[in-house]
Amino acid sequence: MPDTVPPVPPAGPTRSAAPSGPADPALPGAIDPGDGGPPGEAASAERGGIQLINVTKRFPGQATPAVDNVSLTVDGGEIVVLLGPSGSGKTTTMRLINRLIEPTSGKIIVAGRDALGLDPNDLRRQIGYVIQNAGLFPHMTVGTNVGLVPQMLGWGKARIKARVDELLQLVDLAPDQFRDRYPRELSGGQQQRVGVARALAADPPAMLMDEPFGALDPITREHLQDELLQLQEELGKTIVFVTHDVDEALKLGDRIAILDKGSRIVQYATPKEILLNPADEYVEQFLGGGQAMKLLKFSRVADVPLQQVPQAAPGDDAAAVRAQIDAAESTFAIVLDERDRPVRWITVDDLDGLTGPIGDHGTGTARPIRVRNTLQQALEALIQVEHEWVPVVGPRGVYRGTVTLSTLQTAIKDMKEQTRSRRRQDKAADS
Structure with a gap:
């Protein structure tokens, strides 16, 4: 079959990204889980x-x-x-x-x-x-x-x-x-x-x-x-x-x-x-x-713990949002839309003197980074914004958490320790 001929797909499209169900042993070529196949x-x-x-x-x-x-x-x-x-x-x-x-x-x-x-x-x-x-x-x-x-x-x-x-x-x-x-x-x-x-x-x-x-x-x-x-x-x-x-x-x-x-x-x-x-x-x-730099360049945001900050919606009362921020010992909250996508930050300064729903008060967020983005991309995003935090989203732009410079510093520290540990093990094996 030449490379330019596309593969023949199933009889109809589905729009769901859900994983396929288990194989039906009645289908030709189906594998019965009890037939002694490899683990997993x-x-x-x-x-x-x-x-x-x-x-x-x-x-x-x-x-x-x-x-x-x-x-x-x-x-x-x-x-x-x-x-x-x-x-x-x-x-x-x-x-x-x-x-x-x-x-x-x-x-x-x-x-x-x-x-x-x-x-x-x-x-x-x-x-x-x-x-x-x-x-x-x-x-x-x-x-x-x-x-x-x-x-x-x-x-x-x-x-x-x-x-x-x-x-x-x-x-x-x-x-x-x-x-x-x-x-x-x-x-x-x-x-x-x-x-x-x-x-x-x-x-x-x-x-x-x-x-x-x-x-x-x-x-x-x-x-x-x-x-x-x-x-x-x-x-x-x-x-x-x-x-x-x-x-x-x-x-x-x-x-x-x-x-x-x-x-x-x-x-x-x-x-x-x-x-x-x-x-x-x-x-x-x-x-x-350059393995050390590759670790930063290719380790993913999904691999590091994200900071969780107070969350709010445009219809939330300003006093309630301020109380939530104070309880979390934070200085800001992230405002999410009806689909849980980040819209903007709102700080304690934005809330001063504000009554009723927070509406569109606050500061527009930087472009979110995705969980599959690398730590290097996260660092670049942090450098480009005035805040010390950037929102992280998953599929369909749903908010997952926040990455900060402190997040990256901790990740780099952990990588350095793992590298040192490997070198110690290598030395011990050679001795």
């Missing part, structure tokens, strides 16, 4: 996870395998990055998942079903596929590219148009402006957005992304990485992402599988664990220098 298999399957179990691929005429006995569990809703140098088997491993390449041996489970027991087209209905340079059909408009698979599945024109417009909005491309354009009329970043929209056409539970941003300029690449993380907060897909770029892997991955030149996984852990405790000298050299 059933739990992963319930959330649309992916498993590779002792998977090997040998191409004819090659002395060494392209993929060597790889075992890997990707939990539903997480981004796992396959990271390694050229020739380490990253892309081959990915293509084994949707059977663009057939394994020589081993077992592959997708959403609780034996992938090798399924018709390849049935398998690909569960998996979106995004490649470098988007792989769009040049003679088709953006709308036709995005709606191609739903059309193949026999959807009506109105349904296809509604889905196309929904997805273009999702990837920040105004439908009225972009629906009728051709790929040649788009920038590289816009083409990649269309590629992502096409992969999401029927809301598959899993997505494979093969160096999708590798050909883009650094600024566009960083923007699309941020957009992918924001989309992931909203949609909760199971994503396997291939890259050879260490910084990209550390930024995007919930977990990272580092492959060596022998096509073996030498470490599989969170970015923070990999930076603090590289498995061996190969991993340490592959990561390069």
